[in-house]
Amino acid sequence: MKYRQLTKEQFESLHEEFAKFLATQSIDAREWTEIKEEKPMVAEEELNIFSDLVWDDVLSKTKYIEHFSKTKVNLFKCDATEIHRIAIQVTWDIDLLAQEGFEWLMQNPMDNSVEIFKGSKPYNDDRNLEIFDLIEKGSTISKGEIFEYFSQLI
Template sequence: MPASIKPKYRILTATELQQLEQEFIYFLASQSISVEEWLDYKRNQPNKVEEMIVRFSDFILSSTYQKCRLVEEVTSNGWIFYHFDDDQKEIRLVGITLDGSAAIDFRQVDRATLLNLLDAAPEGTLRVIQARKPQMADKVHEVDQMLKRGAFLSQDLTLFNQLEALASSL
């Protein structure tokens, strides 16, 4: 790929591109690229094809990250939710972390049993954490940075709300 064509975030995978085929067709049309032109690019201008895929990837990911409400981060020692409150321009964090020497690896914990861990774990080994912080001016960049360190987009507001209620009651 030429040095001048770098994605802002990442290039969509082949599977993602297949799933977004119709959106890609609309994207090409919005760029005034006809079917004939696209076929010509594919045959004769691979750099142009790569450029369009990078631009489409940037468009899709930017839009997705901007709409994101919830990010989860699961590590060996914790399960953290980050809720983006765009109205308040803040991120509400809630999660469960190790607070001691429990032999728990959260990466091996099923989400359905996450809350049960608090009851099952020995006293003082787990804690519920809660915090708030201002959202960065560039939310898209902030979400991208979280994903690059291993977090993932989530829609499980039910589990987030249960953890937040639990944290508030402690």
């Protein structure tokens, strides 16, 4: 397995897509029930294959991800061959996870207590695996507005 298996909630929200996936392998609903009961290892493998397909599709389309903590923000732009990062740190006691803290940062990006660093690097290995690793560590996929806002400032 390349990534990780989707959660139960993710499978439930993708039940139509999963049914189509099974249909491409000539497995109907009755047959799927039999496989789950009689061949749980085969069922698990089908779930793993489907999970990898979904993750690959989502990660291939991912252009921006971001990670917020109380005093730090990491913004990433994921190009085809390299990843760009804007790291922001606030040096006074503020909570960027709270609405007020985030709004303060957006209104005061050039304040002396705000440190901004920018860098880029090629992917070490597989682009999607590196993005997946950042997501597993707490990053979320975004539309990139915050990255582009700070990118224009620096």
